[in-house]
Amino acid sequence: MATKGTNSRLASDLLVELRKDAGVPLHQQIEAAVRDGIRSGRLPVGASLPPTRTVAADLGVSRGVVVEAYQQLVAEGYLTSRAGGYTQVAVGPEPAVPAPPPAVVRPPEPRIDFGYGRADVTHFPRAAWLRALRTVLTEAPGERLGYLNGRGVPELHEALATYLNRVRGTSADPGNVVICNGYAQGIALVIQVMVAAGARRLAVEDPSPDDDAQVIARDAGMEVVGVPVGPDGVRVDALDRLDADLLILTPSHQWPTGGVLPAQARAAVLRWAAHCGAVVVEDDYDAEYRYDRTPIGAMQGLAPDHVVYAGTASKTLAPGLRLGWLVAPGRLVAALTAAKIRADRGSPVLDQLAFAELLTQGEFDRHLRRMRPVYRRRRDTLLAALAEHLPQLKPAGVAAGIHLITWLPPELDEAAVVAAAAARGLGVYGLTPYRLSTTGPGGLIFGYASLSERAIADGVAALAGVIRDM
Numbered sequence: 001m002a003t004k005g006t007n008s009r010l011a012s013d014l015l016v017e018l019r020k021d022a023g024v025p026l027h028q029q030i031e032a033a034v035r036d037g038i039r040s041g042r043l044p045v046g047a048s049l050p051p052t053r054t055v056a057a058d059l060g061v062s063r064g065v066v067v068e069a070y071q072q073l074v075a076e077g078y079l080t081s082r083a084g085g086y087t088q089v090a091v092g093p094e095p096a097v098p099a100p101p102p103a104v105v106r107p108p109e110p111r112i113d114f115g116y117g118r119a120d121v122t123h124f125p126r127a128a129w130l131r132a133l134r135t136v137l138t139e140a141p142g143e144r145l146g147y148l149n150g151r152g153v154p155e156l157h158e159a160l161a162t163y164l165n166r167v168r169g170t171s172a173d174p175g176n177v178v179i180c181n182g183y184a185q186g187i188a189l190v191i192q193v194m195v196a197a198g199a200r201r202l203a204v205e206d207p208s209p210d211d212d213a214q215v216i217a218r219d220a221g222m223e224v225v226g227v228p229v230g231p232d233g234v235r236v237d238a239l240d241r242l243d244a245d246l247l248i249l250t251p252s253h254q255w256p257t258g259g260v261l262p263a264q265a266r267a268a269v270l271r272w273a274a275h276c277g278a279v280v281v282e283d284d285y286d287a288e289y290r291y292d293r294t295p296i297g298a299m300q301g302l303a304p305d306h307v308v309y310a311g312t313a314s315k316t317l318a319p320g321l322r323l324g325w326l327v328a329p330g331r332l333v334a335a336l337t338a339a340k341i342r343a344d345r346g347s348p349v350l351d352q353l354a355f356a357e358l359l360t361q362g363e364f365d366r367h368l369r370r371m372r373p374v375y376r377r378r379r380d381t382l383l384a385a386l387a388e389h390l391p392q393l394k395p396a397g398v399a400a401g402i403h404l405i406t407w408l409p410p411e412l413d414e415a416a417v418v419a420a421a422a423a424r425g426l427g428v429y430g431l432t433p434y435r436l437s438t439t440g441p442g443g444l445i446f447g448y449a450s451l452s453e454r455a456i457a458d459g460v461a462a463l464a465g466v467i468r469d470m
Contacts, residue, residue: 014050015042018059026061030069038078041093048086049079112459113427116256116403116447121318123374125358125367132357133350140353148349150341151333152179152325156352159359160325164311167365168284169297171304172327178336179347181322183283183312184212189343190281190308190326191246193335195220199245205229207434209255213248222246226436229254231396233261236268247273247280252287252296256405256434256445258397266299273306279329281308286315288368290400291376305329313355315402316368322347323355375402381453382446385460390467393444402449405431407441412467414442420466426459 016033018026037043049055052066059066070087073079080090144153151157157174164170180186191202191213202217206226214224227242228235233254249269251261261269273280282299290296300309304327312324328336340346358364379398386393386406393406408414414430421428431443448456 014055016055016059018061026059027065027068027072030055030059030066031072034069034073035078038089038091039093043089045089045092047089049088051086108425110422110427111425112451112455112462114429114446114448114451114459115427116429116445117315118447118450119315119318119402120371120374120450121320123367123371124318125363128358128363128367129354132354132361132363135357136350136353144349144353148346150337150346151177152347153349153352153356156325156356156359159356161327163359163364164298164309164327165301168287168295168309168311169301170309170327171301172309173304173330176304176328176330176333178326178328178333178340179352180324180326180340181344181347182314182319182324183285183310185343186310186312186324186326187211187213187248187281187283188216189336189339190279190310190328190332191216191220191222192339193332194246194279195222196335201225201244201246203227203242203244203247204436205234205249205254206436207256207431207440208248208250208436209434217246224436228437229257229259231257231259233257233259233265234269236265236272239269239272242272243276245276245278247278248283249280249299250283250285251299252284253290253397253400255283255285256397256403256431258399258401258404260296260399261299266302270299270303270306273303278306279308279332280306281310284309284311286401288316289372289375289402291372291379292399295400300327305331308332316364316371317355321351321355323351375449378448378451378453378456379404381456382448382460385457389460389464403445403447405443405445407443410441412442412470414444416470417442417444417467420470421463424462424466426462426466428463 014034015037016030018029020026022029034043052063052070056063056066070079070081074081078089078091079087081087154174156179157177160177161172161174164172180189199222201223202213203225204214204227206228208226217224225242225244227238233251234249249261251266253260269280272278280299284298287295298309300307306329308329309327310324313321326336382404383395383398386395392409395404395406398404408417414432418428418430429445431445451459
């Protein structure tokens with residue numbers, strides 16, 4: 001059957017129609033028609049195609065044209081052919097493309113966001129980091145670029161131990177330092193090693209960060225229990241009733257309330273750990289930023305055999321570096337190293353060497369000295385704005401770190417304040433999501449490190465208007 005104007009004939013069995021004036025080779029037109037038939041399901045799996053002579057006669061072309069088309073489709077996997085047998089369809093139709101899922105409606109980004117846990121990465125010491133990288137690329141021995149033992153490069157072990165012992169009062173041996181990809185991986189390694197050793201219960205401060213530790217522990221089969229927090233950090237009287245194998249603390253600046261664990265309480269925690277055979281993880285997440293006195297020394301220095309000290313460069317340099325470290329009791333180092341090797345074979349070497357160069361050359365200290373007054377001015381602006389516009393919100397945890405909290409009066413509902421602020425384009429965050437228990441006063445968390453002083457003042461004034469309208 002011919003189609004008007006096409007000067008071609010229809011191959012009835014295959015529904016092939018040729019246009020000899022189309023500028024497309026005839027064998028390619030046959031291939032396209034057969035592909036379409038297979039994809040649509042009109043030519044089912046196992047169906048035998050007409051012999052090449054029959055198709056050629058029907059279409060008025062040479063047999064060689066049809067043979068070439070069949071061979072190409074066999075090569076592509078659409079057809080199968082064997083000597084002396086029929087050419088058959090080898091595949092089924094393509095599955096229907098599912099309809100795209102409905103678009104997720106995301107709330108607009110807040111115009112002023114008091115998000116916490118964020119350093120001001122615009123102040124990252126780019127020039128110093130570049131100099132360090134140049135030095136590393138020029139002077140690092142070639143073997144540093146090979147596979148290491150999983151703990152990281154020796155230069156960073158030495159530099160970190162020296163720095164932490166000098167600045168944080170630790171008792172760090174370079175041989176006990178394990179480099180990891182931030183705190184999240186570090187705590188995952190600790191939990192993995194402890195579970196393998198028989199640990200069954202993890203204790204965390206209440207409230208505490210909604211971080212990976214609780215999820216990882218539960219996934220590993222551990223029970224997670226909360227230890228109440230008071231004005232000065234974890235309540236040590238609750239430890240007497242605590243049966244746990246692992247305890248995570250933020251003793252130098254409790255997250256999120258900001259309390260500092262006193263010396264007597266620290267000693268009580270360590271006595272409990274020694275008595276129970278438990279391990280304490282000291283999360284020293286932002287202790288370098290203290291505005292009322294020199295930074296509080298780390299607990300690890302008092303009992304290095306019972307404490308895993310965990311630190312990172314996320315709050316001091318940038319979270320994108322993914323640089324973290326554990327200073328572990330000697331009995332855990334081999335297991336932590338093996339777990340790190342299984343996880344990723346080790347952290348990036350050049351970044352480790354560059355950070356070691358920053359530490360040994362004093363550039364890291366200089367960076368911290370530059371940032372402390374920047375963050376202090378922003379904190380002072382936040383406190384002044386709260387005192388002026390929202391005196392009913394009582395600040396706490398103001399002496400250190402890059403965030404503070406305010407306790408809400410009983411007549412203000414935390415969730416309602418957060419929702420009303422979000423509707424006005426303000427990002428403020430409640431304390432309740434970080435409680436393991438359901439009791440406790442409402443509060444708001446204000447991060448200030450990544451906001452300008454003008455934005456901080458404007459944000460608090462706008463929040464005051466939100467609260468007045470509630």
